[in-house]
Every structure is written in structure tokens, then in C-alpha cells.
Amino acid sequence: MKKKSIEIFEGFLNSGIRYFKWVLVVAAAVILLTGVYKVDSSEVAVVLRFGAITGDTREDQIKQPGLHFSLPNFIDEVVKIPVERIQELSVGTLYGTGATVGNPVQNNGYAITGDSNIVRMDVVLKYKISDPVAYALRVNDLSATLNGIITGEMTAMITRTAVDDVLTTEKSALTSQTMKNAQAVIDTTGLGVTLTNIELTIITPPAEAIDAFNKATTASVQKQTLIQQAKDYEESAIPAAEATSKKLVDDANAAQSAAVAKATAVAEEFNGLFQQYTRNPEVIKNGVFRTRVSKVLQQSGATIVTPQTEGGTTRVVLPNMR
Numbered sequence: 001m002k003k004k005s006i007e008i009f010e011g012f013l014n015s016g017i018r019y020f021k022w023v024l025v026v027a028a029a030v031i032l033l034t035g036v037y038k039v040d041s042s043e044v045a046v047v048l049r050f051g052a053i054t055g056d057t058r059e060d061q062i063k064q065p066g067l068h069f070s071l072p073n074f075i076d077e078v079v080k081i082p083v084e085r086i087q088e089l090s091v092g093t094l095y096g097t098g099a100t101v102g103n104p105v106q107n108n109g110y111a112i113t114g115d116s117n118i119v120r121m122d123v124v125l126k127y128k129i130s131d132p133v134a135y136a137l138r139v140n141d142l143s144a145t146l147n148g149i150i151t152g153e154m155t156a157m158i159t160r161t162a163v164d165d166v167l168t169t170e171k172s173a174l175t176s177q178t179m180k181n182a183q184a185v186i187d188t189t190g191l192g193v194t195l196t197n198i199e200l201t202i203i204t205p206p207a208e209a210i211d212a213f214n215k216a217t218t219a220s221v222q223k224q225t226l227i228q229q230a231k232d233y234e235e236s237a238i239p240a241a242e243a244t245s246k247k248l249v250d251d252a253n254a255a256q257s258a259a260v261a262k263a264t265a266v267a268e269e270f271n272g273l274f275q276q277y278t279r280n281p282e283v284i285k286n287g288v289f290r291t292r293v294s295k296v297l298q299q300s301g302a303t304i305v306t307p308q309t310e311g312g313t314t315r316v317v318l319p320n321m322r
Contacts, residue, residue: 117163122202131192
């Protein structure tokens with residue numbers, strides 16, 4: 001009886017060992033299958049084994065799109081990184097939500113400008129992951145890290161800028177310089193991230209002063225419009241005035257030349273007559289007299305007959321008054 005019990009126990013034991021082997025095989029297969037992972041076309045992956053990145057070279061460390069294999073999850077951690085996608089992050093630290101006149105400004109997000117005014121702004125940051133290895137090793141919470149960097153650099157820029165410039169003409173310069181400074185911080189800390197754009201989606205004064213600021217902004221826009229209109233008028237009026245001035249000068253020069261030429265001709269004629277007059281005064285005097293009288297009569301339309309004397313009486317023919 002005892003021998004039979006031992007045989008039954010041995011049979012159960014053998015069966016258990018046989019089934020246990022199959023369990024181990026199935027478990028190993030399941031574990032191996034969980035190590036297979038896929039990397040999409042817009043991303044790459046890195047594998048962290050007990051927190052350290054695998055691979056001796058950069059090519060080995062970065063897994064390109066396709067199927068790959070890693071050890072079980074409790075050994076390897078697969079980090080997939082969307083390197084081809086532009087990502088967005090809303091940075092609302094300097095804006096806050098629900099700001100009203102009744103809610104004190106210190107309870108909302110805000111920044112103090114260089115001339116001791118207050119503005120609120122909502123910022124949208126666009127970026128892409130440019131170094132997946134650095135990103136996987138150094139970044140735990142990228143959103144919080146970028147939020148802090150952008151908030152700090154934006155605040156630093158605003159404290160050096162007047163409120164009117166922040167709200168109007170200097171917004172583009174403000175965002176571009178903030179992005180440049182923030183990228184320098186990111187590169188120094190080695191986050192493996194490249195900023196592509198910073199946009200001020202909302203920029204406004206506190207609710208208590210928004211009406212006054214809107215009026216000031218409108219006045220500033222009108223000022224710029226009037227300045228541009230004045231510049232446009234200047235650009236059209238000056239060439240027209242220069243053209244008119246040139247025409248007047250040219251006309252005056254032409255009139256001067258004509259007057260000088262006429263005076264020169266008269267002077268030359270007079271000098272010629274004078275020389276002849278000195279040689280034969282009576283002939284020149286009579287000739288000049290007849291010439292001048294002829295011109296006068298031609299201009300008056302009169303007819304004259306040379307006077308004749310008959311029997312001592314002088315006969316005078318009066319001019320034709322037709």
C-alpha cells in the first residue's frame with residue numbers, strides 16, 4: 001500500500017515537472033514577444049537598460065523606424081521620440097485665467113514692464129526634438145522645463161521694455177530675442193530640443209486698465225498712420241517742387257539768353273550806325289529818320305505823300321485814316 005502511494009506521488013510529481021517546463025517555455029515566449037516593438041516613420045527610439053542607454057555608437061543608440069527587439073520591460077525601457085513632429089506648448093504663466101476687475105492682479109499671471117507697468121500675456125511655443133539621446137537621458141518633464149525657461153526669459157525681456165512698445169511695435173523683437181535667449185539656455189543644459197517659433201497669442205494690460213490702454217493703442221496707430229501719410233506726401237511733393245523749380249530756372253535762363261542776345265544785337269546796330277554817323281552825319285541822320293518814320297507809319301496804317309511847293313505854298317497831304 002505504501003509502495004503504491006509512492007508511485008502515485010511520483011506520477012503527480014513527474015506530471016507537474018512536465019507541465020512546469022511547458023509553463024516556463026510559454027512564459028519565456030511571452031517575455032520575448034513583449035520585447036518586440038515598432039518605431040513609426042515620424043519617430044526614433046532609444047533603449048534604456050537599467051537607466052543607461054544601450055549601444056556603443058550613436059548609430060547603435062538611435063533606433064530608426066521599423067521593428068526592433070528589447071529585453072523585458074523590467075530590464076529595458078523603450079523611449080520613442082517624435083523627432084519629425086513640430087510640437088506645441090502653451091506657456092500661460094504670465095497670463096492666468098479668469099482675470100477680472102474684482103480679482104486682484106497679483107492673483108493672476110502678469111509681468112512688470114521696464115517703465116513699471118503691468119501686462120498679461122499668453123505664449124505658444126513651438127519646438128522639435130533634435131537630439132533624441134540627450135532628450136532621453138536628461139529630460140524628465142519637458143513641458144515643465146520649457147515652461148520655466150520661456151517664462152524666465154520672457155520676463156527678463158519685458159523688464160527692459162516700455163509697456164507701449166510691448167503692446168505695439170516691439171512684439172516681434174520681444175519674441176525673437178526671447179527665443180534666441182531661451183535656445184541658448186536649452187543648448188547649455190543639453191535638452192536636445194530646438195525651438196522653431198514663439199508666438200504671443202494674447203497680450204493685454206490688466207482688466208482695470210484695459211480701456212485706457214486700448215485708447216493709447218488706438219492713438220499710437222493713428223500716429224503711425226499720420227506719419228506714414230506725411231512721408232508719402234513728402235515723397236510726392238518734393239519731386240514735384242523740384243521739377244517746378246527746374247522749369248522756372250530753365251525758363252529764366254532762356255529769357256535771359258534771349259534778352260542778352262536782343263540787347264547785343266541792338267548795341268551792335270547802334271555801334272555800327274554811330275561809326276557811320278561820325279563819318280557822314282547828315283546821310284545817317286536822314287536815313288535813320290526815314291527808317292523810323294516808315295516804321296511808325298506802317299504801325300499806324302497811314303499813307304503819306306512827300307510835300308510839294310506850288311507858287312510858294314506848301315501842300316500837305318494828311319495820313320490816310322482808313
